[in-house]
Amino acid sequence: MISQAFFLFISGAEIGFILFIVLLVFGADKVPEIARGLGKGIRQIKDATNDIKSEITKGVEKQGIDVDITKDVQKQIDQVKEEVEEVTGPIKRKF
Template structure:
């Protein structure tokens, strides 16, 4: 599986996980994963709020909102990359 997120490959992820285990210990990994999950959720919620606010402002000003579709597409690409990355991390843990 090719990982596009930050150009990190499988062996590099394994090495990073090894370092995390060495620094924090195996018992802390679930806690770290939960924290990362909460952070990802907050990022996703904030992104959705920004999108909605941009959409509302544009409509309020009478602007053409077709450009927001391009923004949504880019945001969805980033979300897909993040989901792909976190999925590979979850499988490794």
């Protein structure tokens, strides 16, 4: 998720330039090894994150705390959206 947000602020030309510099510095032989290592590292971080999330969820469920709070929050958000649309509807029509 962090990497996706990071790449939103970098254009295609900048990514190409960075890849060109990496190719010059490390050479064509090392780039696949580096990419594999980065992929394995990212995968390990994702696995660790999922393990932590599952442990937290298990602990919360054992204590009897409601994990699906998001449904209630989403309902409230939808209600507020409807109320705002009811109020702003006539205003939008006038302009």
